[in-house]
Amino acid sequence: MNLHLLVKELTAIVSGTEQPYREARLLAASLFGGDIAAMYRGYRTDVSPEIAARLRLAAVRRARGEPLQHILGEAWFHGRRFVCDERALVPRPETETLVDAVLAAGLPESPRILDVGTGSGVIGITLALSIAGSTVTGTDISPEAAGLAMENARLLGAGNFSVIETDLTAGLERVFHAVVANLPYIPTGDIPGLMPEVLYDPVTALDGGPSGLDCTGRLVYEAGSVLLRGGLLAIEIGFDQSPAVCAMLENWSDVKVLEDLAGRPRVITARRSP
DSSP: OBHHHHHHHHHHHTTTSSSHHHHHHHHHHGGGTTOHHHHHHTTTSBOOHHHHHHHHHHHHHHHTTOOHHHHHTEEEETTEEEEOOTTSOOOOGGGHHHHHHHHTSOOOSSOEEEEETOTTSHHHHHHHHHSTTOEEEEEESOHHHHHHHHHHHHHHTOTTEEEEESSTTTTOOSOEEEEEEOOOOBOGGGGGGSOTTGGGSOGGGTBOOTTSOHHHHHHHHHHTTTEEEEEEEEEEOOTTOHHHHHHHTTTSEEEEEEEOTTSOEEEEEEEOOO
């Protein structure tokens, strides 16, 4: 079958998604290492029945709600390609606000950074590759997520990134200039109503307890024990959680609420008081 005609067929299969033509092209581009331009150059070439069947199956998986990132096995974050699968949360564009906040925070030279609940490692690895001389430690309670993070670190050459399997900051010492985290913040009762593709994420990466703030509250309580004086705390939050999280930080200094590109409160930063 001609690739151009196959893309039309794939578009029809994924017609229930928000951007069916785009997603069909991305599926087809997987034949060319994800290179859309190469896919277009091969638009008039024939595709074997075996490959066409494989792409149709991938499109059916997408139509049933499976994340495109899982099907392709990759996700882009802050301009880099990461391995992405069911071991950890699919990285989302709004989380780039968290990374940008840390990059703009004016950390000291050769900072030691702690990425709590690192998941696939996208936050910690991005910081490790973006801040010269930095040492970044990720923590995760999930051995599967920790393994994925280290796989991504090796693939991207982030030798200054490592992972410890632990619960939040347990067992760590007060040596860090910054603590950054995108922890579970969805209220337990809201999880059944999430978009189908979100439900493919590990529930432990979504469930923030009855209020959505169980993990965030624990981290605010623990962060002072691992942060140096004046150290930065940067946390991603749900769109309606800024008042509650700011209240948790009443004994911290320089508390700021930052919006994502959609104008929603997305990140809170604060400094450990001297």
